[in-house]
Amino acid sequence: MAKTFKYAWLSKLSASSSALLFHYFPLRNLGYAAREFAKQGLKPGELAIISKEAVAPYERPALSKAYLFPESPARLPGFHVCVGSGGERLLPEWYNEKGIELILSTEIVKADLAAKSLTSAGGETFSYQILLIATGSTVIRLSDFGVEGADAKNIFYLREVDDADKLYEAIKAKKNGKAVVVGGGYIGLELSAVLRLNNLDVTMVYPEPWCMPRLFTSGIAAFYEGYYAKKGVNIIKGTVAVGFTANSDGEVKEVKLKDGRVLEADIVVVGVGGRPQTALFKGQVEEEKGGIKTDASFKTSVPNVYAVGDVATFPLKLYNELRRVEHVDHSRKSAEQAAKAIKAAEEGKTVEEYDYLPYFYSRSFELSWQFYGDNVGDTVLFGDSSPESSKPKFGSYWIKDGKVVGAFLESGTPEENQAIAKVARVQPPVQDVDQLASEGLSFASKI
Template identity: 30%
Template sequence: MSTGTAGTAGDSGDGRPVVIVGASLGGAKAAEALREAGYRGGIVLIGDEHERPYERPPLSKGYLLGKTPREKIYVHPPQWYAEHDVTLRLGTAVVAVDPAAHTVRLADDGRIEYAKLLLTTGSVPRRLPVPGAEQDGVLYLRRVEDSDRIKAALRPGVRVVVIGAGWIGLETAAAARTAGAEVTVLEAAELPLLRVLGREVAQVFADLHRDHGVELRFEVRVEELTGEGGRVTGVRLADGATVPADVVVVGIGIAPDTALAEAAGLTVDNGIKTDEHLRTSDPDVYAAGDVANAYHPLFGRHLRVEHWANALNQPQTAARAMLGEDAAYDRVPYFFTDAEWTPRHPNEPVASRDQLSMEYLGYVEPDGYDRVVFRGDVKANEFIAFWLKDGRVLAGMNMNIWDVTDPIRELIVSKRVVNADRLANPNVPLGEV
């Protein structure tokens, strides 16, 4: 393997590699970005999963529905790593980082020195803290094997209870309905996605799922998962009611996997805190993806975004910064979701009321906006929603309408005051509001 310092794109230096902990989308994209930038030194990509790096969005979308074949979820073909001189160590857990010695320690007590270190350790599902939560039939969705287990459980007539009405919960609920299961979603808040979307748009998602046979129960608290013979049979609520269940899918959020960073003495605050270059409190350690709470120049604050786009794009900035470039991550936050309820013939068109294809750009706190403007046909699920504060667009969400992300992004970045009536009028081009 060629050697080189992480501070140059050449192959001179002390021979220590760039080490990436987390063989995920973010880790794989960082390795790719280093090579594309001309870095010829060693790259070691370490992951505790046995699968080579793959993308997670299909796990609750196409792959879960059986529409996306397994080989399509991987970031690179298997030969890519050898062809690009990337040492891929799978099924290998990193148990400690020593910034002073510039080493990572593995579970087998082996040690690897690094010139620069990138942490793409991602996040872990929050566990349900109630009695009975460890029974068979209680499932979480994070890894590909989790998606396999849920997919195998989704059959016609099966009673599926989803705890949590976030993105994972709602996407899983839609997949379960498409498979013919009976689905109940339990949520502690008043509406699904309330913290993310606010009441006005959250109600749209509630109506959409109810229209397709998903039973939604809001403002409920789970007390216990009942069972028989070690397998879950129901969900008992605080009001004493029990919801029968053959399968329970828990989707109550994720937590950044910061254990290594904390033990190494890095600054951790709702994730690993970084500057706009994705550099942590140690100058030779970087973080990207779900785990990074990065300073965002556009918003003037630290943001931790738990979505695919950050794992896809942040590693490019981290790679360039590790190579000494003045690279800053300033992309507008972006995420998307897809769901489809009704099985149909492949050649039959999908009605907008039977699908949910959505993109969201921007960032807004739950109480950080003073108005939502809708543009289009909300009842037909073909519209754009804009969150405004003092006449400025903070975020935009397009549902079943395409090729509008660029003008939405421009409205957010420009920070200009817009005319709300023109913004709502689909006959007025977005660039002219």
């Protein structure tokens, strides 16, 4: 059986299409693009969203936070898109009302861009006029490296709602047990916090000298490591998991570390990074820096094929370079930009160039930080960054070529977060680094 759409959205080694939006990963992208298509006057039957997942697009960040809370955990339909940006929650009924076809539980295994055709694992084919690739990233698994025992039960990776469901059930089954978190990045920090909230004994293991090394300086990391330790999280740095042992039921019971230590574990959660899912398109589109190369409208080298989110390597206007950005904020905004560009092109018009300010954030325990801009150059730490403080509030500026190019703030108000965002966008000059450290947030308020 074959289906034909004007636009198709492909997601996650699965597809999301209706007009043929092939959403290959972060289902959330498809929801934001679908909303923008609807704003632009989409006609019923033009757009299809194809996804391997069984549910309508949702806000993935909830999975490592509220979804796992011990009390009143978040559940669908509560966090369908587009609530992540304060917009309307798009329930499955919304897509039906707009004439957008949700093709769920459908894995796309072949993409023929020349023939404008997609093939599912079940043998169904989808033809399209315009394809939007939003396949995102897939988790890196320890079994990819041949780690002994990495296939034991209760070793979890978090990417989809099904993963979160399995982890939630294990948390309840292993009440007051021991958990080992492998990795010190986003997933490691957020899940270590939520596992502690569930009263598990938590140990976090990572090879780097401090947590979140891609973004945090040693000074920033020192606060979070001290704060987590105060909350009861044991941190082991400078080593990696090299093996696991299991009990007679096949459930993980020990984690072997490279430094020789052995940790007891009832649950293991692995968060060691991801890879952009571009395999379906290898040799068919131009790639760069690990992603699919696009222009500022997210058009690829193949006519009528667009790529957004994690898989797109796009022109970052602010820094005059090509870059690939892995974060929910860019996923949402790039999807909206592509939808605007597609509809504008049909009318012989153009859209404003995508002018993205890199933005990252996280929430855990009572903490909440935001970062804007680029984390390159020298750094200045300001404020109260003592883990022992009852109300810690601190930040950092990154200075390159005499200008502030990046800004980080923990526990900022909405107005203060807006101020540091403006600093990162404007890139004001800095005459005296010591004075900048002394002024701290007040420097941002003057911009």
